[in-house]
Amino acid sequence: DIVYLDSHFVPKEQAKISVFDRGFLFADAVYEVTAVIDGQLIDFNGHFQRLQRSCKELGLSLPITKELLVDVHHELIEKNNLHEGLIYLQITRGADSSRFFDFPSSSVPSTIVAFVQHSTVVNHPNAKKGISVISVEDIRWQRCDIKTVALLAACLAKHHAHQQGADDAILIKDGYITEGSSSNFFIVNRDNEIITRPLSQDILPGITRQAIIQLAQEEGLKITERRFTLDEAKKAKEAFISSATTLIWPVISIDNEDINQGAVGHLSQRLRDIYLDKALKK
Ligand code: PMP
Structure with a gap:
């Protein structure tokens, strides 16, 4: 499978994140799961709006536009030949080589990960x-x-x-x-x-x-x-x-x-x- 990690599409074995990532250390991260049926995203607008809201509530600036995110989802569908299943998306407050609880400076980039899960949705x-x-x-x-x-x-x-x-x-x-x-x-x-x-x-x-x-x-x-x-x-x-x-x-x-x-x-x-x-x- 091909995974999306911080602007790159890489084979899943090569997708690595820092041990200091705040998603890993503090669960300081938000996510979305969108269903895919016949290669089509289901209710993507709703998922994007909720993602925006989750980020806002946590003071996490959404580091990607809706258009780009749609492209990422479509590319994952295409690259992984996903007919039916799910796309998992996670955004964390990034990694800053420390374990300070307080938010890192805004210069620390967030981590964005997305991957597909092949699964049965319609005829489960x-x-x-x-x-x-x-x-x-x-x-x-x-x-x-x-x-x-x-x-x-x-x-x-x-x-x-x-x-x-x-x-x-x-x-x-x-x-x-x-x-x-x-x-x-x-x-x-x-x-x-x-x-x-x-x-x-x-x-x-x-x-x-x-x-x-x-x-x-x-x-x-x-x-x-x-x-x-x-x-x-x-x-x-x-x-x-x-x-x-x-x-x-x-x-x-x-x-x-x-x-x-x-x-x-x-x-x-x-x-x-x-x-x-x-x-x-x-
Ligand atoms: N409640 C909880 C606790 C959930 O984890 C989920 C699925 N992520 C839902 C409700 C259903 O949300 P959705 O229909 O957006 O998948």
Whole structure:
């Protein structure tokens, strides 16, 4: 594979960064993951806007223009012959040969890395069969709205889920579900109302989440942004997660309790189909 590192495209074995890089030492870095289907970037504008926002919130100046970043993504698709999968992009506050916590001088250049991941997006088996999740306490910090690479809590949550034989974890804060370990979380109640937690510093403003809200409204479906408890989710008619990596995956059990008798929900399936349809037509 060919990787992008600081203005150069190099074979992945040659892509090396400093041990003093602040992304490595402090998780002082932001990232984005964009899906690629049929060689096309999905919702790139949304991902770029969120990247700008993450940088702004951390006082990290975005060292590359949108146009250049689009070119980098397209070149990675081409050079790696990526038909379907993901593009991972990370920007760190650079390396300054010290381990001072305070920001380095503005003359220290940021590090930009991007690479492709070949993976199945459209016909992923989990989209058809659904996934099982367990609930774990949300032990993350108070700025989950910024997409930083400080992902240890998410790694632990995913690890616990896999150890217990589940596919993923959903996170609980003060008795309410915030989101998935690397996704947003939705339920559908008996009145076919789609419900997801409102945006705040407690969750990541998912680009897929936003697209789902918009298309649900266009389809005349009832969609509400409000908090809901784990108990309400377990009693829901359907549940699903959303992210660039998964698009929409139905959730068919929570803490070993079946949702929709363990079958993929009708509305979850329909939303996924419409989302894919729209994304590919853009
Ligand atoms: N929440 C968290 C915690 C995530 O890590 C992700 C995926 N990066 C999402 C939500 C979904 O965001 P998106 O739809 O932009 O991929």
